[in-house]
Amino acid sequence: MSNEVKTITVSELAKKVIRNEEIFILDARNTEDFDDWKIEGNNVEIINVPYFELLEGIEPIIDKLPNNRAIYVICAKGGSSEFVAEQITEAGYEDVYSIEGGMKAWSEHLEPIKIGELKSGGEIYQFVRIGKGCLSYLIVSNGEGAMIDTNRMLDTYEAVLQEENVKLTHVFDTHLHADHISGGKKIADKYNAPYYLPPRDAEEVTYEYSEIHDGDTHKVGDVTIKAIYSPGHTIGSTSFIVDDQYLLTGDILFIDSIGRPDLAGKAEDWVSDLRNTLYKTYRELAEQLIVLPAHYMSIKEMNNDGSIAKKIGTLFKQNHGLNIESDHEFRKIVTENLPPQPNSYQEIRETNMGKIIPDEEQKREMEIGPNRCAVR
Structure with a gap:
């Protein structure tokens, strides 16, 4: 050259x-x-x-x-x-x-963005995987940290942990991912922290994990993280409320769309769960909670600072997926109006279960392509 x-x-x-x-x-x-x-x-x-x-x-x-x-x-x-x-x-x-x-x-680059201060003391960081639309999080408070929906590339997370002098005490996945390989178990083991997974998503996993259930609370420094069972994308999908300020929705609710219920072949079974989570469970939450999803679909969802975040009260006004009055119409939209399945999604699910152990190059190949976790 x-x-x-x-x-x-x-x-x-x-x-x-x-x-x-x-x-x-x-x-x-x-x-x-x-x-x-x-x-x-x-x-x-x-x-x-x-x-x-x-x-x-x-x-x-x-x-x-x-x-x-x-x-x-x-x-x-x-x-x-x-x-x-x-x-x-x-x-x-x-x-x-x-x-x-x-x-x-x-596809593998992570851009760390500080979302804001936590009222009990501390910060929350969003890691934007701009080539895949994946979003992951680090909650920091009083020297302790919790990771949520970690990607498999750990270097960027570890750099922030070191820079902020944080001891990792909790690692959560909102659900068993099907579009990207989770780094949650790997980083938890590396830092001797418990790895939490919803048990209804973990029936086929081959490794040890800690269960997370509806209503469970965990202290990270001075901050409380509360789990809310929110099925629909998967049967175990669980959201997290952080310090009564932020709602981490996993792949249930996005800024401009809603989660698809079909990645485990259970679309017809899980539509009712999805609607109940979006139209009942979430509507009972405070409108000031800021939604932090696990994915975004379009660069247009990005705020001026590069973050992907919006108040849930605003989403109830603007997100079409939250404003479908007819049960029949909702069912039709979320079962018929779906993009293609994510590339290698079955292999990714099996990797996240621990059933197969691909090498790094195989992992890269499995993840190549856009995320497709949302209903169009």
């Missing part, structure tokens, strides 16, 4: 997306892969021209490239994008970058 070709990390790119900077991206992957999953942002302009169409030069795209803006080139793993970026640079463009690690690296 020419020394003139510059590179940019996915961390640097993620910060630009969150800051709503204008970004031009050339995606050199196959069109099928691009159509399934791509980098998105409020000010992202992206074109797709497969790498093999540029082997003889950049003439096929010369009229599509901007002359006065940076050009970022991405591929699957970072190799082809270096070649294409070099071609563009040699054609006279000055501000050209290859995105290091490609879409695989984009």
Whole structure:
């Protein structure tokens, strides 16, 4: 590769997306892969021209490239994008970058964002996995910490734990995940903390865990975390109220959609549970609670600071999934209006049960693609 070709990390790119900077991206992957999953942002302009169409030069795209803006080139793993970026640079463009690690690296990046202060003392952090739409959390209070819905990449979490001098005392999963591999058990074992999982989701797990039940409370420093049984996405799905300020909803309720009930093949059985959770259990909660979901579907759900959060009272006014009066219509929408199943979702569920133990590269391949946990 020419020394003139510059590179940019996915961390640097993620910060630009969150800051709503204008970004031009050339995606050199196959069109099928691009159509399934791509980098998105409020000010992202992206074109797709497969790498093999540029082997003889950049003439096929010369009229599509901007002359006065940076050009970022991405591929699957970072190799082809270096070649294409070099071609563009040699054609006279000055501000050209290859995105290091490609879409695989984009899929794994976690961006930590401080959500706010806790009234009993402490903070709550949201980790935005911008390439997958996954969200995970760290509650910190008086030197202790709790993780919720941890992803398998632990480095970013551990950096924050070390920076804040936090002892990890609790690790929770809101449910048995089907779209990404949980890092909850791994980080719990590493830091000698109990790992909590709803037992109705854990009937087939092969490892030891601590049960979390409706109404259970746990103290983390000076903060109380209360569990609320909230089935519908899975039969064991459990939400958490943190310090009477935040409602962590897992994959039951999102900012602009609601959870799908079909990832364990039980859509017809779980629709009633989903409706009861959304229309009864959640409606009885304080409207000032700030919803922190385990996923988001679109960059449009992101706040100006990069966080994904909104008061539940606002969602009851704005989220269509919370405003379907007819039981029949609700059932129809959440059983018929579903996106494709997540990639490798059955293998991911079995990994999270401990039934199979894929290596790191297999885990990356299993998670490639967008999250699909919501009803459209």
